[in-house]
Amino acid sequence: MSFAASGGSDLQFVAAPYGRGKTHYLMAVKDLAKGRGFVTAYVDCQDQTPFRSLPHTYRAIASAMEPPEQGNYYATLGVGRVVEQQFVRKDAHAQRRIVDELRSDKALSPDFRNLVRAFCDSVLLAQGDEELASQLESFLAGLTTHGLSIGKLYRRYPELPRPLGRLQNRNAAVWTRALLSLPRVMGYPGLVVLFDETETTINRRARSRQMQLAHLRTFVDQLAIGSFSGCVVCYAVAGEMAGITSGLDALQQRLERIKPEPVANIANPRAVTVDLDELTQPNPDKAEFFIELADRIIAMGVKSGLSVAAGRVLKESCDDIVQKHMESISEGRVREFVKSISTSVLGRLDGRSGTFDGH
Numbered sequence: 001m002s003f004a005a006s007g008g009s010d011l012q013f014v015a016a017p018y019g020r021g022k023t024h025y026l027m028a029v030k031d032l033a034k035g036r037g038f039v040t041a042y043v044d045c046q047d048q049t050p051f052r053s054l055p056h057t058y059r060a061i062a063s064a065m066e067p068p069e070q071g072n073y074y075a076t077l078g079v080g081r082v083v084e085q086q087f088v089r090k091d092a093h094a095q096r097r098i099v100d101e102l103r104s105d106k107a108l109s110p111d112f113r114n115l116v117r118a119f120c121d122s123v124l125l126a127q128g129d130e131e132l133a134s135q136l137e138s139f140l141a142g143l144t145t146h147g148l149s150i151g152k153l154y155r156r157y158p159e160l161p162r163p164l165g166r167l168q169n170r171n172a173a174v175w176t177r178a179l180l181s182l183p184r185v186m187g188y189p190g191l192v193v194l195f196d197e198t199e200t201t202i203n204r205r206a207r208s209r210q211m212q213l214a215h216l217r218t219f220v221d222q223l224a225i226g227s228f229s230g231c232v233v234c235y236a237v238a239g240e241m242a243g244i245t246s247g248l249d250a251l252q253q254r255l256e257r258i259k260p261e262p263v264a265n266i267a268n269p270r271a272v273t274v275d276l277d278e279l280t281q282p283n284p285d286k287a288e289f290f291i292e293l294a295d296r297i298i299a300m301g302v303k304s305g306l307s308v309a310a311g312r313v314l315k316e317s318c319d320d321i322v323q324k325h326m327e328s329i330s331e332g333r334v335r336e337f338v339k340s341i342s343t344s345v346l347g348r349l350d351g352r353s354g355t356f357d358g359h
Contacts, residue, residue, distance in 0.1 A: 001036050005189040009228040011220055013198075013235045016276035019335055022236035025276060026194040029234060033192040034068045039082050039183040041065045042194045045201040051212035052201075054172035059142040061193055062179055068188070079179065080137040083119055086186050095120075098187065105185050107229060111165025112178040115139055118160050132157060142167035142175070177222060180231045190230025198235040220272070284334055290322045294341050301345035310348045
């Protein structure tokens with residue numbers, strides 16, 4: 001987060017088997033980012049296909065963008081809310097300064113920058129009518145509303161800055177870069193984009209697989225050369241990306257697995273592709289990981305009515321279970337460990353010897 005707040009950009013593919021905790025990891029990153037003032041955008045790829053084309057990617061991010069402070073006033077998401085939040089709690093002088101900075105900014109494409117300026121100047125500052133606000137926000141979100149055109153907007157509101165633009169295939173790459181850079185330009189520390197279940201949208205349609213992977217490569221390349229400012233993009237994937245990218249050598253080379261240095265004995269969170277376990281301290285290769293996990297599950301049991309004495313007995317008896325799971329290294333060992341400890345807790349809670357029945 002500090003690296004992004006200083007103007008850097010970062011990209012990460014977090015790999016782990018199904019059920020290991022990738023979504024939980026993304027939510028933890030999101031909470032951390034919001035706590036530090038970042039704009040966040042969580043995109044569940046099971047619900048949409050953001051990599052079908054760059055316009056799809058733009059719309060998925062724009063609609064999911066969320067300002068760091070949420071309240072009744074900010075009940076909805078979207079890039080319009082992100083822009084709006086920077087104005088409503090500032091005095092007129094500070095608002096005008098943001099508009100002036102937008103006018104002189106060179107990081108955003110001119111047509112996108114003028115669209116943001118128009119939204120700030122004609123809607124937020126001048127208290128423009130609701131129809132103008134709705135149309136400008138639709139353009140910002142990349143929506144293709146029938147009958148909505150720049151020409152009609154100019155005829156009705158000739159005072160709007162020129163040129164204004166709208167999302168199209170030919171400018172999608174430029175607009176996506178502008179969208180990801182916008183939060184920092186607006187005064188936020190930056191933007192954190194979280195793609196969950198990434199592999200589901202890539203595997204869904206074999207015919208468009210190559211194109212979807214090519215769009216991922218675009219993100220990797222643009223982040224690598226610094227086209228984005230103050231931006232983190234994190235993809236959660238089930239399994240290594242090497243298997244998913246086997247059909248596109250150019251992307252596979254960029255996502256080459258980087259392992260931690262064994263001498264340093266530290267995790268490598270800045271690797272492009274990183275195993276989820278490497279981001280956990282201690283990780284599942286350490287007995288301390290399972291001991292801490294058991295302590296947390298037993299603590300849940302105590303909150304649910306398990307006696308402190310029974311909890312203490314369970315802690316003393318979990319050493320054998322820890323050793324068992326340390327000796328049998330498999331993808332499902334964390335899940336099996338959770339099941340074993342939970343079964344013991346449930347058995348003591350309801351008076352049975354404890355057979356796991358899905359509670």
